[in-house]
Amino acid sequence: MEHLTDQPQPAQLPVEIDKRPEAISLYKIAVMALAAVAVLAVLGGIALAIAGKPVPESMVALGGVALGALAGMVAPAQGGT
DSSP states (O other): OOOTSOOOOOOOOOOOHHHHHHHHHHHHHHHHHHHHHHHHHHHHHHHHHHOOOOOOHHHHHHHHHHHHHHHHHOOOOOTTO
């Protein structure tokens, strides 16, 4: 059984990324770009709502897709070790 004092272990990088060390920086750039798009979509939606303007459905979709892609990239693989 896991104790509360045990330190969590980071998820492993995908095998394709781990094989090529230069790909790690590209992986980081992709993760940061997706996070930036998701944050900007949320902040833009909030700004539009405060200004009393309607939030376009495309902005909601863009933020949702970016967040879903980000979750797919950073989540551990199903059944991974």
